[in-house]
Amino acid sequence: AQSVTQLDSQVPVFEEAPVELRCNYSSSVSVYLFWYVQYPNQGLQLLLKYLSGSTLVKGINGFEAEFNKSQTSFHLRKPSVHISDTAEYFCAVNPQGGSEKLVFGKGTKLTVNP
Amino acid sequence: DAGVTQSPTHLIKTRGQQVTLRCSPKSGHDTVSWYQQALGQGPQFIFQYYEEEERQRGNFPDRFSGHQFPNYSSELNVNALLLGDSALYLCASSFFGNQPQHFGDGTRLSIL
Numbered sequence: 001a002q003s004v005t006q007l008d009s010q011v012p013v014f015e016e017a018p019v020e021l022r023c024n025y026s027s028s029v030s031v032y033l034f035w036y037v038q039y040p041n042q043g044l045q046l047l048l049k050y051l052s053g054s055t056l057v058k059g060i061n062g063f064e065a066e067f068n069k070s071q072t073s074f075h076l077r078k079p080s081v082h083i084s085d086t087a088e089y090f091c092a093v094n095p096q097g098g099s100e101k102l103v104f105g106k107g108t109k110l111t112v113n114p
Numbered sequence: 115d116a117g118v119t120q121s122p123t124h125l126i127k128t129r130g131q132q133v134t135l136r137c138s139p140k141s142g143h144d145t146v147s148w149y150q151q152a153l154g155q156g157p158q159f160i161f162q163y164y165e166e167e168e169r170q171r172g173n174f175p176d177r178f179s180g181h182q183f184p185n186y187s188s189e190l191n192v193n194a195l196l197l198g199d200s201a202l203y204l205c206a207s208s209f210f211g212n213q214p215q216h217f218g219d220g221t222r223l224s225i226l
Contacts, residue, residue, distance in 0.1 A: 032213050043204055044217040090156050104156030113163055
């Protein structure tokens with residue numbers, strides 16, 4: 001079975017500051033990794049995904065994440081945040097070659113202050 | 115290119131009632147998954163449908179059932195509603211065996 005731990009439930013930052021949202025996972029098999037963003041009263045939008053290849057993955061809206069297999073981590077980063085980045089961010093895993101269900105973390109609420 | 119659409123957007127029911135939620139997948143997708151997102155939590159997998167059959171199920175009771183139609187759209191049915199069923203219900207679609215899944219905006223179900 002897989003599990004995901006998002007280490008911070010809330011992250012407040014100032015506009016134009018860098019941010020890192022942390023995600024660790026547990027799995028006995030290789031996994032695919034995802035970050036989704038959820039704006040208020042909306043569904044989930046895919047930010048980026050790691051399926052294979054380069055461990056540094058670039059996504060939409062200037063976000064990127066790095067897959068670290070030895071640390072079983074997939075932290076999300078952005079060098080300079082905007083007010084519009086205020087949202088809930090979810091890390092998710094899916095086992096390769098098996099179940100298609102996504103297992104999500106509990107989410108990190110990112111609040112960007114002026 | 116239409117994305118995943120869900121209806122209704124909001125629903126209020128009372129305990130013991132039954133509810134049906136609907137989902138149309140993204141154009142071209144053949145697989146539909148349903149998730150329950152309780153307030154302040156991440157989404158939890160309910161089940162997945164492909165070729166009109168339930169392919170995989172999460173840890174949800176039999177009160178939760180579903181259906182997939184030949185046009186790949188899907189319904190989620192919940193019987194004997196409990197207060198704890200209050201949540202945002204998300205539908206996601208994909209090509210079978212492929213990632214990523216694309217999500218709709220969800221149906222907010224409130225149980226009184």
